[in-house]
Amino acid sequence: MSSLIGLEAVTGIALKFAIEGKLTSAEEIETGHINSTWKVGFETEDGEVRRFILQRINASVFKDPMGVMRNVERVTRHINERVMRKKEDVSGQTLALYPGRDGRFWVPDEADGIWRCYNFIEGCRTYDVVENEGQAYQAARAFGAFQDLVSDLSPELLVETIPGFHDTRSRYEHLMAVVEENACGRVAEVGEELAFIREREGEVDRVLNLLGRGDIPLRITHNDTKINNVMIDEASDEAVCVIDLDTVMPGSVLYDFGDLVRTAVSPAEEDETELSKIVVRMPIFEALVDGYLSSAGGFLNDSEVTNLAFSAKLITLEVAMRFLTDHLEGDRYFKIHHAGHNLERCRAQLRLVAELEGKMGEMEACVLDRVKTLSCGARDSDG
Template identity: 60%
Template structure:
């Protein structure tokens, strides 16, 4: 057995998994956590696979609160799914307990690890390939929000303060620009000008929240397309994953991130910005899928702000990528020089594309909302 296999075996043996460990590998996909896939075989020869993840304590300094949040949300959803017998997108992962009964274990070399069931026959996509996938992903996240709409935000801990606080993200970027610790500001003057010219949009949603126009709810807070498992045969959404950032927030943050990740035809770090665009057919599919499952609890203002949310979240993520680039690439995992800067540039190009189509986007939202 390889050194990596032995490590995976040691970690997985601490969970209440039936059978004998027969192999494992690292899954290199996310930008934050370390993830392993472990395979077991039981006494009758049946094979099962499990996902092991170590929570990144640099990103989540209180991993126990992360796990409490995930446990509350998954149990709440599973009870409702079982009671309603709902089998469409909006179902969630199941946590396998440690042998001590907790929802997590401490790794042999430290760190908090968890174990999920592996969803067989499914995959996820970094780039949406068709409108059906966009529709299904939005339907899944809408159902996810609907299922936890009756769970009080007071029961969920804030594990990353100001995670979707756009004014705070803007302030952090301004601080990084002023400090310029890695002498990179001179390389991004165009990006800084673009951002400063749109400073007024950073306050819009939080101003509505302060005035009572928007309601704080429990949200996923990281609704990228690749956080929905899609059935490979049917293209139907099966499961929403990556629940680390489940926290109190605004539904518009969730929908906005869907627009950001599903409507652009290129990877997040695309270098040819001419390829970046907000594809209207994908946006329309998102709206139809999302409102099908989320319309019952959304307010009219939330519906009207759906197009704006895509622009804001694309803008906010651009702020985060550029801040990380100026601070030496310490948050998002990078595989090459300038990758975070390229990520920033694609987001800003998407912001511009949304601006050019925002009026048309709103007309479509209002049309669909009338029939839901």
């Protein structure tokens, strides 16, 4: 679904950023559910063309866009500083904000919208569906490395860009309230979906309870670890960096790992209507565990490790509830491409929940085996 922002308006915004050269191109990138995103090119006097990403923050979703920008600025600066300690040049390897001509890392438009500019990572692409185990490993390693890079940054320094984003109990209660109201008259068509969700109500509090008891710590997390938020080098198939930082805020690593599994473990896209295509590919799950633990295993505690497999089921159920809620409320949150799109997404996610339940024992055994292997490897190198 194309945005209502015109080329002329985007051109005007691009010129407000402190970028050297002449603006030569601008094209909208129509992937993603939330923000409006454009790719622009600038040509310098010596003929070099550099490309950048412009994004307008969706203020309907992010009620505090300045809080979003403060989070992004703090996190990108922290990551770049840490990477610079090991590498002299981080260009093309990390996400960086470019300032406006007034020195701020954002510029306003005539409708009081907030725009920011990132470097465009050349020679990379993203994937909506993981094609092989190598990509799964690299994506998981990238998200684990991201968490590791911010592990020494206090969660108290960041604001919640979407309060209660992963409060699964609140998501459940809101869905039930929307069902009761039935404002759009759509409840009658979703009886099976609601019954499936209600049967699993007892599991929505599990991670919340772990956080509440202090069994797992509050950390800075990405909170939107879809596979298409990792830039993959086209030549080497190696992960380059993590993108889409709007939801970086305090949270649990379990939410991050769970959402990564949700988006990677099935060969089908998240709105697949042929539900038989939605399956759990265990070799992909094993690669995700290997990649994630290779970069994040050093700071995870036992409770986090124990719940890694379950987190995939929990987040998939949460996302299904969000899609169903939006469908029942009239499709006000997620971008849709046709009528009933959010319901299709919900049904696909619920099918994946069922598939994950069928593989849960095997998935938990996989995590335990990988942790033991890593522990043995660490002892061997110490000895």
